[in-house]
Amino acid sequence: MQASVRVLFVCLGNICRSPMAEAVMRHLVERERLPFRIDVDSAGTGDWHLGHPPHEGTRKVLDEHGVSYEGMKARLVQSADYEQFEYIVCMDHKNLRDVREIFGHKADGARLFAFMDLLPDRGVQDVPDPYYEGNFDYVYELVEAGCRALLEQIKADTARG
Template sequence: MVRVLFVCLGNICRSPMAEAVMRHLAAAEQLPYAIEVDSAGTGDWHLGHQPHEGTRKVLDEHGVSYEGMAARLVKSADYEDFQYIVCMDRNNLRDVRGIFGGAAGSKVFTFMELLPQRGVLDVPDPYYDGNFDYVYELVEAGCKALLERIKADMARA
């Protein structure tokens, strides 16, 4: 079982969108039992809340389920529990490294490292600008790239 954790600030916009999209893609490739996906936030403002209405709307438009998802905090144990820890921006990466006591390694990286051809360093936070469609575009492309990386890593294992 490969475990993936997506991390953003409040765990209601970007990281749950990535969690839902990655689950959807894994199921479409008949891999839902080989890949477990979760998301978490570095801030505690929205603990227990479902994804933001903008995230839910764009996921609904694309037929992607977010059922049962609720915001939670990143915890230090996540470092051992997940093989891929994908931070939606560089601030999240810095915060996650702090939570992990400075440990990071190759399993902790930013989401946009999956899409270097885009020339974008961070997934913008749609909580502030409302551009959920653009974030979905980035998330879908990045999740596809991550899924290919995971499949290649699984084939080598």
């Protein structure tokens, strides 16, 4: 059975933030018994880590929370992703600009937005990159809250038809 809604999370290297969001969102979807209604993926705007599994810090925090990242490998975002995903969620505003550039004029009508738009009450514009800052626990906290908000948004959007 094919998923009716597809979600793509995007960050810079696709080894820290976006795979964390992918894994958390998959976990939430499975817990709600929605794996055949929502499909989740992640990609990066940079090619440094192509084919690599999530960063050790991401794997550690996901393990601590019992969230699987099995089979995940870094890949690049591609212009074809615009046609394949209903929700394209960028972990920071630089990623958002880069993705808009990759998608070109098509990006105007997409459900393309910054992750922290899901959590306006947090007062944070971007999900910080733990690759540089090492703050994987804080990033997990933001990611989990944002994925919960996105799941509720998707369920509401789907109910509206």
